Amino acid sequence: QKEVEQNSGPLSVPEGAIASLNCTYSDRVSQSFFWYRQYSGKSPELIMSIYSNGDKEDGRFTAQLNKASQYVSLLIRDSQPSDSATYLCAVINAGNMLTFGGGTRLMVKP
Amino acid sequence: GAVVSQHPSWVICKSGTSVKIECRSLDFQATTMFWYRQFPKQSLMLMATSNEGSKATYEQGVEKDKFLINHASLTLSTLTVTSAHPEDSSFYICSARDWGDSSGANVLTFGAGSRLTVL
Numbered sequence: 325q326k327e328v329e330q331n332s333g334p335l336s337v338p339e340g341a342i343a344s345l346n347c348t349y350s351d352r353v354s355q356s357f358f359w360y361r362q363y364s365g366k367s368p369e370l371i372m373s374i375y376s377n378g379d380k381e382d383g384r385f386t387a388q389l390n391k392a393s394q395y396v397s398l399l400i401r402d403s404q405p406s407d408s409a410t411y412l413c414a415v416i417n418a419g420n421m422l423t424f425g426g427g428t429r430l431m432v433k434p
Numbered sequence: 435g436a437v438v439s440q441h442p443s444w445v446i447c448k449s450g451t452s453v454k455i456e457c458r459s460l461d462f463q464a465t466t467m468f469w470y471r472q473f474p475k476q477s478l479m480l481m482a483t484s485n486e487g488s489k490a491t492y493e494q495g496v497e498k499d500k501f502l503i504n505h506a507s508l509t510l511s512t513l514t515v516t517s518a519h520p521e522d523s524s525f526y527i528c529s530a531r532d533w534g535d536s537s538g539a540n541v542l543t544f545g546a547g548s549r550l551t552v553l
Binding site (some may be wrong): 358365366367368369370373398412416422424425426 | 512
């Protein structure tokens with residue numbers, strides 16, 4: 325089992341819809357969780373960090389964390405074509421190492 | 435926020451030559467930096483952890499004599515791809531954490547990446 329798992333996609337949503345990106349992790353003692361966005365040919369950029377159970381909202385983005393289920397998600401409201409990218413889930417594990425999932429490719433169609 | 439600068443952005447070289455990539459933390463000190471490699475349409479792969487003043491820690495399967503890492507100061511780490519071959523062509527990305535930023539604890543900041551093409 326991979327430490328951090330994501331569906332590779334592509335996830336295709338129409339413009340204006342809600343995009344839901346999911347991530348599961350295997351290390352129960354993980355405490356820090358991140359979502360990065362990576363455009364093609366570019367390096368990843370941080371979108372959200374979340375450390376506590378529940379929801380964290382920032383503009384159109386909402387991160388959701390459920391430590392009991394070892395599940396973290398990212399919701400993008402009012403999706404725009406410019407949101408089309410690969411979204412990487414990252415988790416800091418017990419060894420204090422940041423581990424990335426394989427990424428989910430999101431396509432927002434006009 | 436923390437800024438990581440990476441240079442060069444693009445490099446094309448002949449097979450057999452060596453290429454050096456620099457990674458700098460511009461407004462913070464980084465005792466540890468990380469080097470990743472990413473092939474087209476694949477996920478990030480951690481190559482090594484660069485430690486200031488000591489040897490780098492390489493991930494399994496990464497040749498330490500092929501990918502030389504030097505972290506001589508708190509703001510600079512370099513990755514040298516020695517005797518590069520076409521299969522080394524990839525996107526190399528460095529990153530670092532600003533441990534002094536309490537608001538962004540544990541956040542990893544990435545450099546812009548260096549695209550290496552070996553002919």
